[in-house]
Amino acid sequence: MTAADDTTPDCGGEDVPWGEVAPEAARRLLVAAVAAFAERGYHATTTRDIASRAGMSPAALYIHYKTKEELLHRISSIGHTRALEVLSTAVARGGTPGEKLAGAVSSFVRWHAGRHDTARVVQYELDALTPEHRTEIVALRRRSDAVVREIIHEGVESGEFDVPDVPGTTLAVLSLCIDVARWFNVNGRRTPEEVGALYADLVLRMVSARR
Amino acid sequence: MTAADDTTPDCGGEDVPWGEVAPEAARRLLVAAVAAFAERGYHATTTRDIASRAGMSPAALYIHYKTKEELLHRISSIGHTRALEVLSTAVARGGTPGEKLAGAVSSFVRWHAGRHDTARVVQYELDALTPEHRTEIVALRRRSDAVVREIIHEGVESGEFDVPDVPGTTLAVLSLCIDVARWFNVNGRRTPEEVGALYADLVLRMVSARR
Numbered sequence: 001m002t003a004a005d006d007t008t009p010d011c012g013g014e015d016v017p018w019g020e021v022a023p024e025a026a027r028r029l030l031v032a033a034v035a036a037f038a039e040r041g042y043h044a045t046t047t048r049d050i051a052s053r054a055g056m057s058p059a060a061l062y063i064h065y066k067t068k069e070e071l072l073h074r075i076s077s078i079g080h081t082r083a084l085e086v087l088s089t090a091v092a093r094g095g096t097p098g099e100k101l102a103g104a105v106s107s108f109v110r111w112h113a114g115r116h117d118t119a120r121v122v123q124y125e126l127d128a129l130t131p132e133h134r135t136e137i138v139a140l141r142r143r144s145d146a147v148v149r150e151i152i153h154e155g156v157e158s159g160e161f162d163v164p165d166v167p168g169t170t171l172a173v174l175s176l177c178i179d180v181a182r183w184f185n186v187n188g189r190r191t192p193e194e195v196g197a198l199y200a201d202l203v204l205r206m207v208s209a210r211r
Numbered sequence: 212m213t214a215a216d217d218t219t220p221d222c223g224g225e226d227v228p229w230g231e232v233a234p235e236a237a238r239r240l241l242v243a244a245v246a247a248f249a250e251r252g253y254h255a256t257t258t259r260d261i262a263s264r265a266g267m268s269p270a271a272l273y274i275h276y277k278t279k280e281e282l283l284h285r286i287s288s289i290g291h292t293r294a295l296e297v298l299s300t301a302v303a304r305g306g307t308p309g310e311k312l313a314g315a316v317s318s319f320v321r322w323h324a325g326r327h328d329t330a331r332v333v334q335y336e337l338d339a340l341t342p343e344h345r346t347e348i349v350a351l352r353r354r355s356d357a358v359v360r361e362i363i364h365e366g367v368e369s370g371e372f373d374v375p376d377v378p379g380t381t382l383a384v385l386s387l388c389i390d391v392a393r394w395f396n397v398n399g400r401r402t403p404e405e406v407g408a409l410y411a412d413l414v415l416r417m418v419s420a421r422r
Contacts, residue, residue, distance in 0.1 A: 002268065041252030123393065124335065168401070168409045171394070176383060179390035183365045183382070190379070206413050 019079060026064040028054045028114075033071040038117035042072055042125045072125060073133045079122035080140040084112045097155030098209045104148060105177060105203045106196030107204045112180040115193035119181035148173055152207060162208040173203050231289060237275040239265045244282040249328035251311060253283060253336045283336060290326075290333035291351040297322045298358045308366030309420045310376045315359060316388060316414045317407030323391040324403035330392035359384055373419040384414050 018034075021027040032053035036045040047068050051061040059147060065071045091101035112119045149170040163169050163197030180195060190198075204211065229245075232238040243264035247256040247271045258279050263273040276282045277326050299313035337345060360381040366372030391406060400408075415422065 041255040043251040043255030044253075163411075165409060168406075171415065172387060172410065172413050175390045175394060176387045179386045179393070182390070183386060197377075198376060199383065201375075202380065202383050202417050204415050205419060206415060 009091050018078065021074070025054075025056065025060065029056065029061055029064055030071065030074060032159075033068075034075055034118050034121055034144070037072065037075070037121045037125060042068070042121070042128045048073075069128065069130060069133070072121070072128055073137075075118065076122045076126070076129065076133070077140070079118050080137055082115075083108070083111060083119075083122075084140060084144045084147070087144055091151065093146060097151055097158060097160050098204055098211065100151045101148075101155065101207065101209070102200035102204060104151060106193075106200040108174075108177045109180050109199045110192040111195040112177055113184040113195055116181040116184050119178070123178055123181060145170060145174060149198065155207060155209065160210050169206060171185065176203070229289065232285070233372060234343050235268065236265075237337070238270065238274055240267065241282065241285060244279075245286055245329050245332055248283065248286070248309055248332045253332070253339045258282075263334045266344075280339065280341060280344070283332070283339055284341075284348075286329065287333045287340065287344070287348050288351070289346055290329050294319070294322060294330075294333075295325075295351060295358070298355055302358060302362065308362055308369060309415055309422065311362045311365065312359075312418065312420070313411035315362060316384065317404075317411040319385075319388045320391050320407040320410045321403040324395040324406055327392040327395050330389070334389055334392060337407060347404055356381060356385060358387070366418060366420065371421050380417060384417065387414070 016027075018027050018030050021030050029050060033050045036049050036053055040049075045068070047061050047065075048058050050071065051058045054061075065074070087104050087120075090107040091100050093103055094100070094105070122137075126137065128136060133171070149166060152161060152163055152166050152170055152173075155168065156163050156202075161199045176199060180199075184195070227238075229238050229241050232241050233260060242342060244256070244261045247260050251260075256279070258272050258276075259269050261279075261282065262269045265272075276285070284362050284382055297318045301318040303310050304314055306314070320352070333348075337348065360377060363372060363374055363377050363381055363384075367374050367377065387410065391410075395403070395406070
């Protein structure tokens with residue numbers, strides 16, 4: 001098995017993990033970096049470790065990525081963009097605020113369960129980014145927050161939800177979904193789909209959705 | 212400021228952080244290890260880094276801890292024991308299942324917000340423990356799970372809660388509280404007490420508590 005193999009369930013809609021990254025050597029290095037960062041943490045991983053996992057030389061890595069931080073930035077940027085797409089796609093399907101919220105939560109949970117290695121890296125290693133890159137990623141995160149906050153706000157306006165603290169509830173809903181990446185176990189009792197359905201129901205309860 | 216200073220709000224009821232650890236040198240090393248692990252991760256931290264943060268020599272460290280893993284085990288063991296005490300103390304105050312659940316959640320959240328460095332280390336570095344130590348810590352975690360599951364079960368039995376999936380809801384409630392350690396910011400808008408109150412309300416909604 002090489003580092004380019006990836007048996008993670010595909011919940012993002014791509015055919016190949018990190019298929020948006022080209023050329024193939026750059027993609028393989030990114031897959032290796034995600035695995036290494038998830039296993040040992042960003043600070044404990046060297047570019048040599050990553051190159052070796054990808055079956056390449058350190059010199060070959062430097063052709064594609066000048067620094068280890070550039071790899072983390074690329075992973076964070078693509079990971080956060082995918083997470084935002086997952087939420088936006090669910091909302092674009094339309095329906096009542098309750099249907100949109102349930103769809104957004106179940107998709108977001110499936111993504112965090114299915115892509116838990118990527119999600120852990122993008123969620124836990126934010127502080128290792130340069131200040132400039134961190135600002136860029138925080139802006140992407142705010143867009144995900146805004147998608148969920150807007151659905152909750154819409155449900156409150158229409159009288160379908162009862163939520164005294166919309167920003168606080170938005171924070172809690174996203175936090176609940178994100179933490180799936182910490183505890184989800186591919187060998188555990190629940191599939192990503194089952195956790196998604198359970199969490200969609202719990203979140204509709206959190207907003208006291210009229211059903 | 213030395214590594215032994217600790218301005219983290221005290222939410223565990225101790226007068227001195229890690230006051231249960233003696234002698235003083237062993238306590239200072241533990242405080243330094245928590246800060247180092249939280250900042251750079253377990254694998255990126257050396258025993259030399261920890262000794263240096265505590266203002267001690269590596270040789271002095273070895274008097275108290277034979278390995279880096281021994282420090283992590285001690286931190287995990289004390290951290291999980293405190294978390295379990297926080298939950299058990301809230302339950303021991305008595306009341307209806309709703310009052311017990313609200314009390315347990317708000318205390319647990321305050322602990323994870325106030326002690327977020329410790330909580331991150333004990334929650335994210337489980338895989339770095341030896342198999343034997345990991346088994347011991349997992350047993351402690353199961354006891355915390357059982358405290359929350361038991362309150363929810365009691366509320367369902369008495370008809371005060373409506374919960375179709377008690378184990379899944381227990382998992383979600385604990386996960387929601389634990390993730391506070393990831394996002395909580397001492398300079399942020401909400402105090403640990405405010406997050407505790409918000410989350411207690413959200414969890415009572417998750418169980419459809421009759422109010």
